[in-house]
Amino acid sequence: MIFFKSSFFCCFAFLVIFGVHSSILSGQKIHFLSKPPIWEDLDPLQKTITKKEFVRALKTIYTPNQTNWDHIELGPNYADIRKMYGKEIFYRLHFSDSSQNAVPNKKKPFIILDPGHIGGEFAEMEFRHFQIPGYRQIREGEITLNIAKILKKKLVQAGYRVELTRTDNQPVTEQRPKDFEKDALEWFCSEYKFKTLPKLEELTRKQHIIIENRKNLLFYRTAEIHARAKFIHQKKPDLVICLHVNAAPWPKDGTQKLANDNHMHFLVNGTYLKKELHYDSIRYHMIYRILRKFSSREIEVTKNIAFEFVKQKTIRPFVYLGKYASSVDKNPYIWSRNLLANRIYDAPVSYLEPFVANGKDTFEWLNEVENSESKDSVSFVEFYSQNVAQGIIEYFNSNQSNH
Numbered sequence: 423m424i425f426f427k428s429s430f431f432c433c434f435a436f437l438v439i440f441g442v443h444s445s446i447l448s449g450q451k452i453h454f455l456s457k458p459p460i461w462e463d464l465d466p467l468q469k470t471i472t473k474k475e476f477v478r479a480l481k482t483i484y485t486p487n488q489t490n491w492d493h494i495e496l497g498p499n500y501a502d503i504r505k506m507y508g509k510e511i512f513y514r515l516h517f518s519d520s521s522q523n524a525v526p527n528k529k530k531p532f533i534i535l536d537p538g539h540i541g542g543e544f545a546e547m548e549f550r551h552f553q554i555p556g557y558r559q560i561r562e563g564e565i566t567l568n569i570a571k572i573l574k575k576k577l578v579q580a581g582y583r584v585e586l587t588r589t590d591n592q593p594v595t596e597q598r599p600k601d602f603e604k605d606a607l608e609w610f611c612s613e614y615k616f617k618t619l620p621k622l623e624e625l626t627r628k629q630h631i632i633i634e635n636r637k638n639l640l641f642y643r644t645a646e647i648h649a650r651a652k653f654i655h656q657k658k659p660d661l662v663i664c665l666h667v668n669a670a671p672w673p674k675d676g677t678q679k680l681a682n683d684n685h686m687h688f689l690v691n692g693t694y695l696k697k698e699l700h701y702d703s704i705r706y707h708m709i710y711r712i713l714r715k716f717s718s719r720e721i722e723v724t725k726n727i728a729f730e731f732v733k734q735k736t737i738r739p740f741v742y743l744g745k746y747a748s749s750v751d752k753n754p755y756i757w758s759r760n761l762l763a764n765r766i767y768d769a770p771v772s773y774l775e776p777f778v779a780n781g782k783d784t785f786e787w788l789n790e791v792e793n794s795e796s797k798d799s800v801s802f803v804e805f806y807s808q809n810v811a812q813g814i815i816e817y818f819n820s821n822q823s824n825h
């Protein structure tokens with residue numbers, strides 16, 4: 423049995439976005455595993471957004487804490503967006519004179535469900551696993567997969583087309599940690615200021631663990647999310663739902679004492695930091711999402727889902743204290759954050775983080791026998807999937823009747 427100090431903590435884990443190193447390719451500053459952006463791919467989206475809409479998207483969702491932009495220069499009816507960090511080369515985006523409809527409405531929406539993490543034999547490696555003596559193991563990747571399977575049934579019954587990014591506890595990517603040995607070592611050298619690549623036998627045990635963890639991270643997070651992004655890009659869904667369960671940090675003394683806390687929050691893409699926007703690939707993705715007008719659907723769907731959860735079980739909203747997340751529309755449960763998944767998935771993304779898995783209440787709920795015959799007890803996965811299904815259905819119903 424392995425106990426991890428910081429295991430099973432979604433929010434914390436994504437903070438290390440900049441720990442996942444970038445590469446400098448022919449002068450471009452690119453986020454690790456991202457391809458150098460081809461700005462001309464935005465050409466079909468020319469003249470599809472007004473200047474007012476573009477500036478509003480930046481100010482309210484994408485860069486709410488910034489009053490000026492280092493890489494975007496606004497002209498009278500265009501914006502010049504820097505193509506390469508440190509270079510005076512710009513992509514000129516022309517604005518339209520009048521507002522155009524955002525995402526087209528379909529009669530039978532196509533939804534991709536993304537069960538967070540991998541689970542199974544990978545749960546320990548991805549720090550999404552814990553076990554309290556005498557109780558079953560809790561693996562986030564397996565809970566989210568169960569939710570996805572139940573949710574799919576509900577949505578299919580309601581007439582939606584639904585697919586999952588994964589249907590078992592195996593990675594989508596074909597890469598494995600061993601494929602990232604060189605990258606992990608290079609990262610280690612730059613992070614710990616080694617001038618040349620050290621010999622492995624000269625490293626301490628602690629340094630070996632740091633490199634090992636980096637190798638694993640590049641596999642289970644970076645490569646895995648890129649593989650899922652590729653799947654989503656090919657499928658072209660109307661909506662992606664990322665399913666997660668949150669967790670609280672374990673006490674600092676190393677014990678695994680369940681927390682007395684429980685909270686919920688739900689994420690949309692946004693709040694890009696200045697330092698993030700230095701990366702050409704990240705800047706490109708932000709502009710792409712603005713032009714595709716993903717955020718209106720993201721926010722509305724997420725509001726509907728959050729509403730269902732809160733209606734059924736009111737617990738406190740999680741509150742971010744850092745500048746890397748911002749509250750959306752003054753809704754205490756909805757936040758915008760720039761995560762790898764909700765940035766590179768090519769669709770509106772609703773990213774769900776309800777409940778604290780290692781909090782007393784949720785832990786007990788997770789341990790109750792599923793499909794209990796008692797009418798009063800609804801299993802955790804059933805409750806979760808029912809609220810998400812209801813939120814999605816409400817959103818598309820009201821959206822269609824409005825058009």
Ligand SMILES: [Zn+2]
Pocket residue numbers: 431432538539562665666667
């Ligand atoms: Zn998670």
